[in-house]
Amino acid sequence: MKNALITGANKGVGFETARQLLENGYYVFIGSRNMDNGKSAVQILNEEGFENVEAIQLDVTDLKSVQEAKKKIENKTQVLDVLINNAGINGGFPQAALEASVESFQNVMETNFYGVIRVTQTFIDLLKKSEQPRIVNVSSSGCSLTLNCDPNWIYYHHKAAVYPASKAAMNMYTINLAYELRDTNFKVNAVCPGFVATDFNGHRGTGTVQEGGQRIAKFAMIGEDGPTGKFISEEYNPETGETAW
Template sequence: MKTALITGANKSIGFETARQLLQQGYYVYLGCRDIQKGQEAVSQLQAEGLTQVEPIEIDVDNADSIKAAREVLGQKTNVLDVLINNAGIHGAMPNTALETDIDVFKQVFDTNVFGVISVTQAFVDLLRQSPEPRIVNLTSGLGSLTLHSDPAWKYYAIKPTAYVMSKAALNAYTIVLAHELRDTTFKVNAVDPGYTATDFNNHSGPGTVPDAAARVVKAATFGPDGPTGQFFSDDNAPETGVSPW
């Protein structure tokens, strides 16, 4: 049975991603900052008959928490097949280039960039034990520098600065990580789940959580001939699904 760890998975897209992976026969570790909320999420999935799931307490902003989570998971399994870096924040809004306090930038980068790097580095040894390891970094269409430079782009005027910068940096990390692992069986990709109606955006997005999660699951379950080092976004590129960086 393949195993997956999803950060920020007790609600929304992370939770639905867990549900869909469970339906495909994965054993899923639900990463969450609040273990009680994680257990409640697990109970909900188990009530649906999806029993191969358990919570893992992990705060991606806290090095000690990440280390503890790695130790806990290492006691449960010797192999991790999928890591989905889902946890993310947008920071205090609005955040502009000239008026946003530097602490907001630091907070957003701590979660969206440094948290992803720290978690990936902590669990890569377990991933290396998998014959087909997969890493999926949840990004945003707003992380595309190419599109943000195009006045004709439909989201051109939407520029929450700290968030945009953090997702662009995350995309860059995805590129270099995929390159570093290019001669292995790893597949490392960035996935934009789309403008989805969630708590994250006060349910303003037109997309649905199941559709968003399906995009993540697709990248998490790529076969041996699947792509790596790509930025997938049906929102940015509905025809090809591959967004410009």
């Protein structure tokens, strides 16, 4: 049985991704900053008939918390097959480039960018023990530099300075991570779940969490012939998913 860790998985797209992996026979660790919320998520999944799931207290902004989470997972297994860096915050709105405070940028980067680095570097040794390790960094087509410069893009006038900057930085980290692991069995990709209706966007999204979860789970389970080092948005590009950085 393969093991997966999903950060910020107690609700929304992360929770649905956990359900998708459980349906495909994975053992899933639900990373949750608040342990009570994590346990509640596990209880829901248990009631749906899923047993191979447990909550792990994990605050991606706290290195000690990340390290403690690793110790708890190591008590269960020495191998991690999938890491999904899903935890994120939007930073609140509006996010005008001339008005958003430096503190706002710092707070969002702490979770969305530095958090990904903390978790990835902490768990990389467990991932290296997997025969087919997979890392999915949950991104957004809204952080594409190319799309944001295209007046014909549907969301061209929906600019935000803070959140997209954090995800663009994460995308660059993804590129470098995939490059460093290019001669291994790792597959590392940045995947956009799409504009799905969750608490994250005040349920303004036009897609469902089921669609978002399926998109992320798909790249967590890709085979040896799957892509690596790519930016994927199947909502933007239904044919191949590959999206311009």
